[in-house]
Amino acid sequence: MKLRARSLSVERRGKAILGPLDLELEAGTITAICGPNGAGKSTLLTMLAGLEKPSGGAVALDDRPLAALHPRERARAIGYLPQDGGVAWDVSVRNVVALGRLPYRDATPQSIDAALAALDLLDFADRPVSSLSGGERARALLARVLAGEPRWILADEPLAALDLAHQLALLDVLRRQSRDGTGVVLVVHDLAVAMNHADRVVVLDKGRVAADGAPQSALSAEIIREVWGVETSWQGKEGAKALSF
Numbered sequence: 001m002k003l004r005a006r007s008l009s010v011e012r013r014g015k016a017i018l019g020p021l022d023l024e025l026e027a028g029t030i031t032a033i034c035g036p037n038g039a040g041k042s043t044l045l046t047m048l049a050g051l052e053k054p055s056g057g058a059v060a061l062d063d064r065p066l067a068a069l070h071p072r073e074r075a076r077a078i079g080y081l082p083q084d085g086g087v088a089w090d091v092s093v094r095n096v097v098a099l100g101r102l103p104y105r106d107a108t109p110q111s112i113d114a115a116l117a118a119l120d121l122l123d124f125a126d127r128p129v130s131s132l133s134g135g136e137r138a139r140a141l142l143a144r145v146l147a148g149e150p151r152w153i154l155a156d157e158p159l160a161a162l163d164l165a166h167q168l169a170l171l172d173v174l175r176r177q178s179r180d181g182t183g184v185v186l187v188v189h190d191l192a193v194a195m196n197h198a199d200r201v202v203v204l205d206k207g208r209v210a211a212d213g214a215p216q217s218a219l220s221a222e223i224i225r226e227v228w229g230v231e232t233s234w235q236g237k238e239g240a241k242a243l244s245f
């Protein structure tokens with residue numbers, strides 16, 4: 001299963017902010033999208049989720065253009081977690097997570113309970129979402145995506161509000177999902193997370209792909225210098241590398 005962007009370009013207010021670029025993403029892998037502020041990461045993710053029409057080119061899921069899919073079919077296939085997502089209504093955590101089942105018009109308790117458990121939220125299930133801390137709310141929104149059991153999970157900085165233990169737990173959940181065949185695409189600022197947990201890293205810079213490949217090559221000290229303008233070196237062993245400045 002593939003999610004493919006062909007000649008994808010986005011303009012805002014007459015200014016090119018993304019592309020044109022080609023990208024082919026594989027299901028069953030974790031892809032990290034990295035890059036400086038304003039590089040176009042969130043824009044790329046919304047295009048891959050089919051939430052907006054690009055200015056040029058197209059995104060296709062298994063050779064079917066996203067624009068041609070019924071919104072419900074697209075929502076079943078692709079779970080999208082926006083950056084700084086909020087909850088418009090003050091409902092219980094369980095009901096927020098149940099919203100993930102909307103594309104199926106059911107409320108399968110197993111998938112809701114599994115999503116609550118995966119994000120360590122069972123104790124919060126009956127609490128109003130307004131009473132949660134920022135990190136707890138972020139976990140509830142992620143659980144909503146998991147409850148939909150999408151074939152693709154596209155998440156914009158899903159780790160940003162999470163403490164260390166919950167970051168590691170979430171990465172573990174996403175790794176298990178990818179082993180089961182789900183395509184996982186994460187926007188991450190923490191380059192060590194991308195280095196240690198992604199199978200592939202796409203580095204965006206000023207709307208263009210500056211590097212794309214295995215984490216060791218896409219996040220080499222040379223690329224980091226070129227794109228972020230910072231002198232760094234990687235320390236530590238495979239799977240537990242840290243960036244030293």
Ligand SMILES: Nc1ncnc2c1ncn2[C@@H]1O[C@H](COP(=O)(O)OP(=O)(O)OP(=O)(O)O)[C@@H](O)[C@H]1O
Binds near residue numbers: 035036041043044
């Ligand atoms: N509606 C808009 N009008 C004009 N410019 C926009 C609009 N939306 C986004 N941009 C610009 O497009 C560029 C890419 O934005 P995007 O949010 O995709 O970047 P990003 O890589 O996700 O950044 P960050 O790391 O800060 O979240 C930025 O320069 C942003 O200012």
